[in-house]
Amino acid sequence: MTLLRRLLAQPYALALILLILGLVVTALFQPAFFTPRTFANNLRTYLPLILLAVGQTVVVLGGGIDLSLGAILTLSSVVMVQAFGMEADPGPLRTFGGVALGLLVGTLAGAVNGFCVAYLRLQPIIATFATSFIWGGLALWVLPQPGGNVPTVLQDFVRAYFLMPFSLWAVLAILLAWAWFLGTRWARALYAVGGNPQAAFTSGLSVERTRLGAYAAAGLLTGLGAFFLTADIATGDPLIGGPLTLASVVAVVIGGTRLSGGAGGIVGSILGAVAYYLLKNVVALSVFNFNLSPQWQTLIDGTVIVLALAAPGLLRLVRRQP
């Protein structure tokens, strides 16, 4: 009971509840979801959003927001695809060089965002909206039409299964890296800068450098997301990342990270990203089972998301009235 109480006191309690709810409903109506193969496939499609949500969390913790993460994912992905070339096995140089180049591009794009926000002191929402055009435009320049190819070795890599699906290893690695990060002084700087930039500045922290670092880290994580997505769908598409930006913000909010910065963490965002997909799946299931026309799906999806976003506030309202 104390464990349960402790879990419910966490900022990510809502994400956890939604996740469990999603799992239960899915288990009841779509047991096939949990066969190892389907489960692994689904997790693999969730992975890019999970990484974007983690990156978004880092930025939000530092008091910013990045509305260009979807565009960065696209840019990084098309750069990888162009670097791979059309052969099924382009050799290690192009294969790993391509991945490295994509990650570098993602990190640089994130760093440019960070520079605009931290050093030029532009408002994060509008500045990253502006840069999203730049990254999206560059992506169109690199790969004007959907196409391209991904080396088979990479496709096999993200489909690997060793005791558990590859995606779970990836999430585990992120969590371990986060646990390590929380012990460093960078983590303290990040939370301090997000919580109260003035106080952080006064106590001698470099607010600019911390913010720049947060954006660059988000860029790198987005690049990783681009790698997983590209290896999964095995092709390039200059418009693929768009919808993921807003989904990453939703995952962060459901996960209990405060949008004003300084409080929260990535565990909630990971749970939030998975819950986001599970809820979408549940909605699709119910639309199908109740014989509704498919148009209803968007409406119910949207309503469920708004309710999920409203849940913490609604709970607070209810609690205040005894």
Add this chain to the structure above:
Amino acid sequence: MTRPPNPLPTLLRTPPMIAVGLAVLLLLLGELVRPGFADYGQVTNILRIAAFLGIVAIGQTLVILSGGEGIDLSVGAVVTLGAIIIYRFTGGSDALLLPALLIALGVGFLIGLVNGVGIAWVKIPPLVMTLGMMGVVKGLILVYTGGRPQGATPPVMKSIISDPWVLGIPGDVFIWVILGVGVTLLLQRTAYGKALYAIGSNRTTARLSGVRVERMLILTYALSGMFSALGGFVLLGYLQNVFINLGDPYTLPTIAAVVVGGTALAGGMGGYAGTMAGALVLTLVSSLLITLGLPEFGRQITYGLILLVLLAVYGRERRLRG
């Protein structure tokens, strides 16, 4: 004498005037690069496109002025819904136009009301609430139309909106100017306007001086929804046709127009005249880019860069001080 001897330079240094100067500069630049860019007909056309952006941006201006990270990301979807309601409800009948317009405005108002309630009472961050609402409205549109809007545009709309009133200038430009004067009066001469600036600059002081902050916020978001629906009406009169994503391209440019017009994203400072100038600048930028014959990617990158430069010139935040 305490009055400055020449008040003109101060006036010229206000953001709206800078934006107007920029617009003239862009027009001259366009004429230099492509003779004919500043032709009467061309300028009229640019004014018309700026008018849609400007009308949709009325609500955005109010919401951003209200502070508390106020922003409305649902405007584009409400524009579409407003246009579709009129298109479908009238089915091309002039007699039904007035009731259809009132219904569209009412629905827009209601959607904004829900946004306002979520933000003011449930305390959902505006960015997230209106983002979620965007999804809901898109769902509503799909359910209402079944994915393919049926109906027609009443012929009288063409004569109100597209036909020239005086000097070859079509109605939508006049509607914009009339609305501009109205909104400016609303902001500067009414109790509503005073209260809006008050809650935008400091919620606590506003509350202590007797402003009903929550009610003001709800009303402001509701007005934003209503003006978006009105934007849908004007857009329908121009295009004579609707599609599912009609309003989407307007959402983020409205924010850009507000910021370019010198209204602080932090709230409480600025006005609608600036937004009008901002809408003009943004429209000129995109027309210029199209006239230059840049490919899509080049246009996107340039648009992003220009937005960044404009922000860097006068959208910057204050430096932190020890």
